[in-house]
Amino acid sequence: MTLSQFLSQLFATAVSLLLAPLMLGWVVQLRAWLQNRRGPGIFQPYRTLHKLFNKDSVMAGTASPLFRFAPYLIFGCMLLASAIVPTLSTDLPLAKAADAIALVGLFALARIFISLAAMDVGTAFGTLGARREMFVGFLAEPALLMVLFTSSLIAHSTSLKTIVITQTHKSFTIHPSLIFAAFAFILIFLAENARIPVDNPSTHLELTMIHEALILEYSGRHLALLEWASALKLLAYSSIGIVLFLPWGISTKGSILSLLYALPIFILKLLIFGIVIALIETFSAKMRIFRVPEFLTIAFLLAVIGMLTYILLGVKAS
Amino acid sequence: MGNSQSLDLVLWVISVWLFIGLLGILALHRFTFVARILFPLGGVAGLVLALAAFHSLINGGASNRILPIGLPQLHFHLSLDALSSFFLIVLGVAVFGISIFSAGYFRKSTGTAPGLLCLEFHFFLASMALVLISSDAYMFMVAWESMALSSYFLVTANHRLPKIRAAGFLYLLIAHIGAIALLLCFGVLQANTGNYTFANMRMQSLSPFWASVAFLLAVFGFGAKAGILPLHIWLPEAHPAAPSPVSALMSGVMLKMAIYGMLRVGFDLLRIHIWWWGVLLLVLGLATALFGVVFAAVQSDMKRLLAYSSIENIGLLFAAMGLALLFSSYGMNTIAALALTACLFHVAAHAIFKSLLFLTTGSVLHATGQRNLGRLGGLIRFMPWVAWLALIGVLASSGLPPFSGFISEWLLLQSFLFTSALPQPFLNMLIPVATASIALTAALAGYVMVKFFGVVFLGQPREEKLNQAHDANLFEKIGMAWLAIITISLGLAPNFIIRLIDPVTRVLVNQGLAAQSKSSGWWLLTPTSVERASYGPLYFLLGIAGAITLAFILVRIRYHARLRRSAAWGGGHPWANSRMQDTAEGYGQPIREVFETFFSMKKHLPKPEDTEPRYQVIVEDKFWNGLYMPVVRATEFISSIVGRLQRGRISIYLLYSFITLIFLLILVTGIRK
Numbered sequence: 001m002t003l004s005q006f007l008s009q010l011f012a013t014a015v016s017l018l019l020a021p022l023m024l025g026w027v028v029q030l031r032a033w034l035q036n037r038r039g040p041g042i043f044q045p046y047r048t049l050h051k052l053f054n055k056d057s058v059m060a061g062t063a064s065p066l067f068r069f070a071p072y073l074i075f076g077c078m079l080l081a082s083a084i085v086p087t088l089s090t091d092l093p094l095a096k097a098a099d100a101i102a103l104v105g106l107f108a109l110a111r112i113f114i115s116l117a118a119m120d121v122g123t124a125f126g127t128l129g130a131r132r133e134m135f136v137g138f139l140a141e142p143a144l145l146m147v148l149f150t151s152s153l154i155a156h157s158t159s160l161k162t163i164v165i166t167q168t169h170k171s172f173t174i175h176p177s178l179i180f181a182a183f184a185f186i187l188i189f190l191a192e193n194a195r196i197p198v199d200n201p202s203t204h205l206e207l208t209m210i211h212e213a214l215i216l217e218y219s220g221r222h223l224a225l226l227e228w229a230s231a232l233k234l235l236a237y238s239s240i241g242i243v244l245f246l247p248w249g250i251s252t253k254g255s256i257l258s259l260l261y262a263l264p265i266f267i268l269k270l271l272i273f274g275i276v277i278a279l280i281e282t283f284s285a286k287m288r289i290f291r292v293p294e295f296l297t298i299a300f301l302l303a304v305i306g307m308l309t310y311i312l313l314g315v316k317a318s
Numbered sequence: 319m320g321n322s323q324s325l326d327l328v329l330w331v332i333s334v335w336l337f338i339g340l341l342g343i344l345a346l347h348r349f350t351f352v353a354r355i356l357f358p359l360g361g362v363a364g365l366v367l368a369l370a371a372f373h374s375l376i377n378g379g380a381s382n383r384i385l386p387i388g389l390p391q392l393h394f395h396l397s398l399d400a401l402s403s404f405f406l407i408v409l410g411v412a413v414f415g416i417s418i419f420s421a422g423y424f425r426k427s428t429g430t431a432p433g434l435l436c437l438e439f440h441f442f443l444a445s446m447a448l449v450l451i452s453s454d455a456y457m458f459m460v461a462w463e464s465m466a467l468s469s470y471f472l473v474t475a476n477h478r479l480p481k482i483r484a485a486g487f488l489y490l491l492i493a494h495i496g497a498i499a500l501l502l503c504f505g506v507l508q509a510n511t512g513n514y515t516f517a518n519m520r521m522q523s524l525s526p527f528w529a530s531v532a533f534l535l536a537v538f539g540f541g542a543k544a545g546i547l548p549l550h551i552w553l554p555e556a557h558p559a560a561p562s563p564v565s566a567l568m569s570g571v572m573l574k575m576a577i578y579g580m581l582r583v584g585f586d587l588l589r590i591h592i593w594w595w596g597v598l599l600l601v602l603g604l605a606t607a608l609f610g611v612v613f614a615a616v617q618s619d620m621k622r623l624l625a626y627s628s629i630e631n632i633g634l635l636f637a638a639m640g641l642a643l644l645f646s647s648y649g650m651n652t653i654a655a656l657a658l659t660a661c662l663f664h665v666a667a668h669a670i671f672k673s674l675l676f677l678t679t680g681s682v683l684h685a686t687g688q689r690n691l692g693r694l695g696g697l698i699r700f701m702p703w704v705a706w707l708a709l710i711g712v713l714a715s716s717g718l719p720p721f722s723g724f725i726s727e728w729l730l731l732q733s734f735l736f737t738s739a740l741p742q743p744f745l746n747m748l749i750p751v752a753t754a755s756i757a758l759t760a761a762l763a764g765y766v767m768v769k770f771f772g773v774v775f776l777g778q779p780r781e782e783k784l785n786q787a788h789d790a791n792l793f794e795k796i797g798m799a800w801l802a803i804i805t806i807s808l809g810l811a812p813n814f815i816i817r818l819i820d821p822v823t824r825v826l827v828n829q830g831l832a833a834q835s836k837s838s839g840w841w842l843l844t845p846t847s848v849e850r851a852s853y854g855p856l857y858f859l860l861g862i863a864g865a866i867t868l869a870f871i872l873v874r875i876r877y878h879a880r881l882r883r884s885a886a887w888g889g890g891h892p893w894a895n896s897r898m899q900d901t902a903e904g905y906g907q908p909i910r911e912v913f914e915t916f917f918s919m920k921k922h923l924p925k926p927e928d929t930e931p932r933y934q935v936i937v938e939d940k941f942w943n944g945l946y947m948p949v950v951r952a953t954e955f956i957s958s959i960v961g962r963l964q965r966g967r968i969s970i971y972l973l974y975s976f977i978t979l980i981f982l983l984i985l986v987t988g989i990r991k
Contacts (some may be wrong), residue, residue, distance in 0.1 A: 053877045057659075062778065064698045066709075076865035083861065096848060097857030098719070101728050105719040106858075108764055112716060115768050119900075122777030123888035127900035130772060133910040134765045136487060141764075142757030149753060152735055158851040206889070215749035217887055219882075221873050293912050300754070307750035 005093045005102055012089060015263065016082035016239075021045035023238065023270055032264070032279035045231060049224050057220030060121045064205060070117035071218065071225040077110035078232035085239040088262040089251040090161045099146040099158040103240075104141060107192070110229070111137045118214040124254055129213025132289065136198065136210060138189045139296035143184055144304035151179040151244050153310050167247045172306040180306030182245050186280070187299035189241065191233050196281040199306065208286060238273045238308065242266070321381040324374035325398040328406065328451060331367040335444040337358060342436030352432040353421050354753040357810045358793075359527075360440055361417030367447065368410025375403040378821055382453065386819035389456060397453035401586065404662060405578045406932050407818070408669045411804060412571050413443055415670075418795025419677050422790070430475045431912070438475075440467040442567065449575050455504035455514040462500065465575065466493040466543075469568055472778055473560040483660050485559035489552045496542025500579075503535035507587055513916060529588055533595050536583040537602070542844070544576035544632045547606040548941045554613075557625035558689060562680025563620060567629045570673035574665050577635050577775075584643060585658075585826040590989045591647035597745070599640025604755045607633025611762040612913045615769065616906035616937050623770055624672065627715065630759060631668045635661055637756065638730050645733075646827050648741060655829035656845050657733040662819045664726035667808055671714040671722060675770075676802035678708040685787040691770075696779040700787040703776040703795050707850040710802045712771045714809065716764040720855035722808035725843070727760050728853055732845055762909075768829050769905045778896035810855050811845050903935060910937065918943055 009162050025042035032039025059068070084098045084106070098106065115130035133288040150159045154175055156167035194211035215226050243250075249265035250259035287295060345351050374381070380399035388394040398406075420439070424432060444470060448461035470493070474486035508514050509522040524532065542549040557565045563681065584595070610629030617623040638661035645654035679689070681704045688694055698705035714721035734753045738973050740746050779785060808815060812833045820830035831845060838844040842854040873879075888894045910917065918938045924931030963974070 037816050053873065056878075056880040056882050058884055059883045062696070062699070062886065064776070066698065066776070072869055073862070075869050076862045079865040079869075080858070080861045083865075094857065094861055096842065096852050097854035097861060099851050099853055101731055101851075102724075102853050102858065102938065105717070105724055105728075108494045108716070108761070109713075109718045112713070112718065112768055114762055116772055116776060119688045119768075119772035119776040120698075121886045121888075122896060122899050123886050123894055124891070124898040124900075125889050127772070127777065127905075130768065131900055131905050134768050138758070138761040138765045141761040142754060145757040146750075146754055147749075149731075158732065158735065159849060159850055164848050181527045204889070216889060219887075221877060225869060225873070250615065263563075290911075293908075300758075304750050307753070308747060311746050311750060 004093055004256070007256065008089050009083065009092050009094055009258070011259055012034065012087055013079065013083040016087060016232065016235055017079065019267070019288060020060055020082070020235040021049060021268070022230065023235050025230040026249060026271065026274045027234075027278050027281075029311075030274060033283055035283040045227070049228055052219075052224035053221050053222045053228065057222055059219075059222075063121055063217070067117050067120040067217075068222070070113045070120075071222040071229070073113050074110045075225045075229045077113075078229040078236060078304075081106050081110075081241065082232050082236040085105070085158065085236055085243055086160055086164050086250060087239045087242070087266055088259045090164050091109070091252070092161070095159065095161045100152060100160055100163070101145065101158055103160070104145050104148065107144075107233075108137070108141055110233075111141075114214050114226075121217045123217065125213045125216050128206075129210060129216070132210045133214055136191050136292060136296065139293065139300055140188050143188050143296065143300040143303045144192070146300070146307055147185045147188065147244070148180045148240075150177050150303065150306040150310060152176070153307065164243055164247045164250060165252060167244075168250060169250065175310065177306040177310035178186060178245065179180050180302050180309060184299045184302035184306060185241055185244065186276075187295065187302070189237050189277075190280065191296055191299070193237055197284045197287050197295065200286050208289060235270075238270055241273060242269050321379055321398065321517055322383070324370045324377070324403075324752055325381045325383055325396065325451070327370035328367060328398060328447065328664060329396075330599070331363045332444045332447050335440040335447075336360065338363075338438065339437040339440035339444070339681040342433040342440070342770025345431070346431050346433035349432045351764045352436045353424055354793075355437050357421040357424075360443065361414045361797075364410040364443070366410070366412030366415060368407045368414070369458050371398070371403040371406035371410065372818075374398050374850075375407065375818055375821060378507055387926050392456050392514055394452070394455060394457045395454040395517075396451050396457075397516070398451055400825045401581060402450045403579070404818065405574060405665070406447065407739065408574060408584075408666050409443075409446055409450065409571055412565070412669050412673050412801070415801040415804075416563050416570075416673055416677065417797070418678070419602065420565075422793025422797070423563055423677075423680055424561070425684070427575045430471075430477070435472070435475060438468050438471045439564070442472060446571060446575055449576075450578060455516070455519075456507070459497070459501060459504070462575075462579075463497060465572065466490065466497065469564070469572060470563040473556050475561050475564070476559070479924065482559040485552075485555040488708070491543050491859050492549060492552045492827075496539045499535045499539035499542070502905050503532050503583065505538055506532040507536065507736045507801065516587060517584075523589065524591065526592060529590055530592060530595070532585065533588060535591075537582060537598070540576040540580045540583075541553060541602070541636075543579075544573050544636070545606075546602055546632065546636060547609055548945055550606065550610070550629045551939065551941060551946060554617075554622045554625040554939075557628070557676075558619055558621040561657050562676050562683060565624075566673040566676035566680075569625065569676055573628060573632055574669055576825055577632075577639070577665055580636075580639060581661075584639070585646070593644055593647040593742070596640045596642070596647055597748070599636050599643060600748075600752060601640075603636030603638070603640055604759075605639060606630070607759045608755055608762075609916065611759050612909060612916050613690075613939070614766040614797055615762060615909040616903075616917070618902035618906075619689050620682070620691055620694075620770060620774060621676070621689055623691075624675055624679065627763070627766055628672055631664070631672065633757065634726075634730065634756070634877050635668070637752070638664065638726075638733070639731055641730075642827065644740070644745070649825045651829040653733060653736045654827040655823040655831060658823045658827060659819050659831050659845075660726050660729035660814060662822060663808075663812070664723075666807070666815060667714065667722035667726050667907045670801050670804045670808065671711045674711040674798055674805060675708065675715060677794070677798050677801065678711065681790040681798075682787075685789070685904075686781075686784055688781070691773045693781050694774045694779075694784065694812070695777045695781075695896065695899065696775070696784060698775040699785055700785065700931060701789045703789050704798070707795075707798045707802045708773060708775065712767040712963070714805045716767040719853075720765070720809050720859045722805050722812075725809060725812045725853075725855070727756075728843075730756060731844065733874055748847045752884050753852070755951075761900055765909070769902065773900070773902050773905060773958055777899045780896050780899070782977070810859065811840065812855065813840050816843070844866075849952045902953075916940070919956055958966045
């Protein structure tokens with residue numbers, strides 16, 4: 001690991017860390033505008049985090065050490081996830097430590113810990129949230145894996161770095177399998193980030209809530225860490241989408257200058273991605289929780305079809 | 319020390335185990351002596367066994383021995399090669415933890431006397447080691463059968479309960495049906511030469527038809543032991559019935575003996591490989607894995623849950639084996655070695671973490687007297703040791719990085735991604751479906767494990783008396799901690815194990831992964847090249863740990879660490895109690911709904927006019943009613959017909975003899991003409 005690699009890794013991670021709440025604020029603000037409201041402004045997530053960090057943590061008397069430790073772990077997982085996904089440059093030393101499968105594993109680790117932490121206090125809402133989260137996860141996780149595999153088959157590699165390099169360097173070809181994968185990915189994105197057809201991040205309605213039920217017992221700095229972690233997750237997922245389907249403009253050199261050049265392109269792509277999410281969220285209605293499996297099964301099947309398409313077409317060509 | 323000394327040492331360990339067993343008989347009721355001295359001694363012997371096998375594995379080559387006992391023409395043939403050595407290491411390492419745990423686990427009870435239990439336990443260990451080093455069919459069957467019998471007696475340790483006797487009988491029955499298939503399989507393999515040594519079987523070139531017959535018999539025979547669909551039925555009955563260390567041994571180690579047998583017959587003794595064998599194993603394995611994990615999700619008995627989870631893992635092992643066979647049949651040995659490495663790594667990983675999980679259920683059982691998830695909860699407060707050690711097992715079992723289960727899953731998925739180069743187009747199309755079901759199984763395994771850990775250890779105690787639950791004793795802690803440490807090391811230093819696996823895959827498919835793993839150093843796992851795929855568990859762990867530390871320090875420096883304890887918030891609901899938490903049934907409900915077709919369910923829902931509303935769901939295995947009950951009924955029907963002949967009067971029997979005689983006379987005269 002050279003110094004420049006280390007610096008570019010540090011820079012990319014710091015950018016994700018600081019940019020994550022902004023992305024969340026952007027989506028919330030856009031939704032407000034689309035619904036003809038004024039909105040809290042795109043910097044609101046930073047203010048919320050600042051407020052939460054300053055507050056006392058109130059914790060149930062029965063909470064175990066696992067409950068206290070989980071927010072840090074989940075935050076760490078999400079930070080590592082955003083460090084692994086090549087956002088600005090492909091020359092990341094950490095990318096070697098974890099490939100696409102390990103990335104999915106990382107999300108699963110965070111999911112399992114947040115579910116366990118929710119079950120720890122032993123309230124009705126916590127266990128309900130844990131059950132629903134794992135329920136969404138067991139279909140979304142393999143679907144995400146299949147989406148990543150579709151790209152892996154094209155690049156003959158599960159390393160995200162190689163996937164990006166193959167996508168950017170080869171001549172522009174439209175892979176039909178990637179189209180299926182992209183649709184599947186959008187569905188997974190909505191489910192995994194607690195967005196509207198699956199979950200609504202702005203309500204605490206017991207009939208429907210998933211993510212909010214999980215973190216209901218947290219307050220103060222622990223809640224702040226969890227909120228920041230979910231902002232990081234949103235950013236990481238957006239980056240995965242960009243990496244897999246729109247990787248152009250990423251720096252493959254790794255010099256600091258090329259990073260500064262890649263940064264505005266990346267932010268522009270995030271802004272556009274935010275618009276897409278806000279539009280989807282505005283134009284769709286919250287599903288009943290019983291319908292979620294169908295939604296996720298569609299995502300799963302689309303991803304499998306994507307992979308099948310690749311193999312079918314590949315066989316025909318050879 | 320050469321290889322033959324390693325074999326000597328292995329034989330010594332086996333004799334020590336047998337000797338400890340006999341000492342147990344002499345000290346039948348001296349509980350302290352048996353538990354505190356004999357069991358740890360057996361554990362240490364296990365460690366010696368692992369070291370001897372390790373030594374033989376890194377030295378390479380095989381050593382053979384003929385013991386002058388056994389049949390007159392067929393003495394016992396022993397052989398210690400790479401494959402047996404690898405499994406012996408797994409056996410020894412697991413046994414050390416389990417035996418130390420047993421020293422603290424067994425209590426004075428109404429069941430089998432401690433000395434007798436000690437005999438059965440150590441005979442079980444010795445017979446497993448003998449299975450691994452036997453090198454002729456006769457000795458293999460003797461060891462195999464004594465393994466089945468000694469474990470049967472261990473399962474029925476608490477034989478005063480009729481339910482446990484029934485579970486033991488079912489186990490014995492299926493074990494024997496499997497053993498008959500194995501006997502026939504070896505009969506085919508020796509190809510009419512009358513020579514039952516494995517060396518002879520290797521030299522026979524069977525026709526594809528007879529090779530397939532032998533292979534199918536092996537799949538049936540070893541599948542019955544491993545718990546492959548639809549022969550899995552004994553696992554969820556026998557595991558809860560057995561004492562926890564025995565469940566750990568059976569689930570963690572004994573099931574692997576079937577994997578060993580399958581590898582031995584499928585890759586070593588049968589020299590030709592036909593592609594559809596691989597597909598058969600793959601499909602069977604995937605079906606078993608998915609079935610196992612879905613059933614695990616709806617269990618409410620913690621040991622049954624783990625038993626179904628073992629079925630799932632056996633399925634994954636068979637799938638990996640099938641993939642390796644498929645590749646090897648097309649001569650793609652490098653990728654076959656990758657799939658086989660995934661299989662063998664999972665053998666080691668599962669042996670350790672599943673033993674650990676079964677042991678923790680043992681401690682929970684002792685502390686609370688409950689196996690039912692619906693009556694547990696909140697134990698992390700009263701049994702922190704057990705809970706945190708169980709968490710390690712749970713994370714490994716869910717296939718999460720950076721633990722051991724993830725490595726095998728990762729290797730397996732990698733080998734699936736290579737598959738698109740297969741010459742048969744329709745096989746290529748099978749692969750996305752297979753990959754998808756592996757991914758689904760892995761995700762569901764996470765669901766199951768969250769249910770297991772969350773319901774047992776987290777939340778509020780669901781019963782009043784759980785507040786008095788005590789933590790495990792010292793022996794139990796040491797045993798579990800050993801297994802937990804191994805689980806963590808397997809996850810962090812996979813290249814070490816992969817270099818151990820290398821000679822094994824070299825024996826089976828002439829290829830290994832060690833060269834590649836050496837070029838990328840100790841800490842980075844790269845099956846082919848860094849560009850293609852790499853995973854570095856230690857960097858991964860350091861990455862998370864660094865991020866956690868950073869977050870922790872920043873929060874502490876920038877803000878404060880004030881913390882207030884109060885009652886749980888729970889949405890402000892004032893009358894929350896422990897009964898309002900999700901039950902095990904509630905936690906399994908989404909899976910029950912999604913996979914409804916898998917189960918035969920009896921639901922009893924309350925009606926609005928009920929004065930005492932009751933909600934009840936009974937989930938049963940479809941195979942039980944669909945396959946086993948018809949067989950049972952058919953057997954009963956046939957025996958009732960045969961039973962009519964038995965009238966219990968001597969004149970009737972004389973009549974039978976007379977009729978038989980007449981019939982035979984007619985037959986003889988007919989032949990004469």
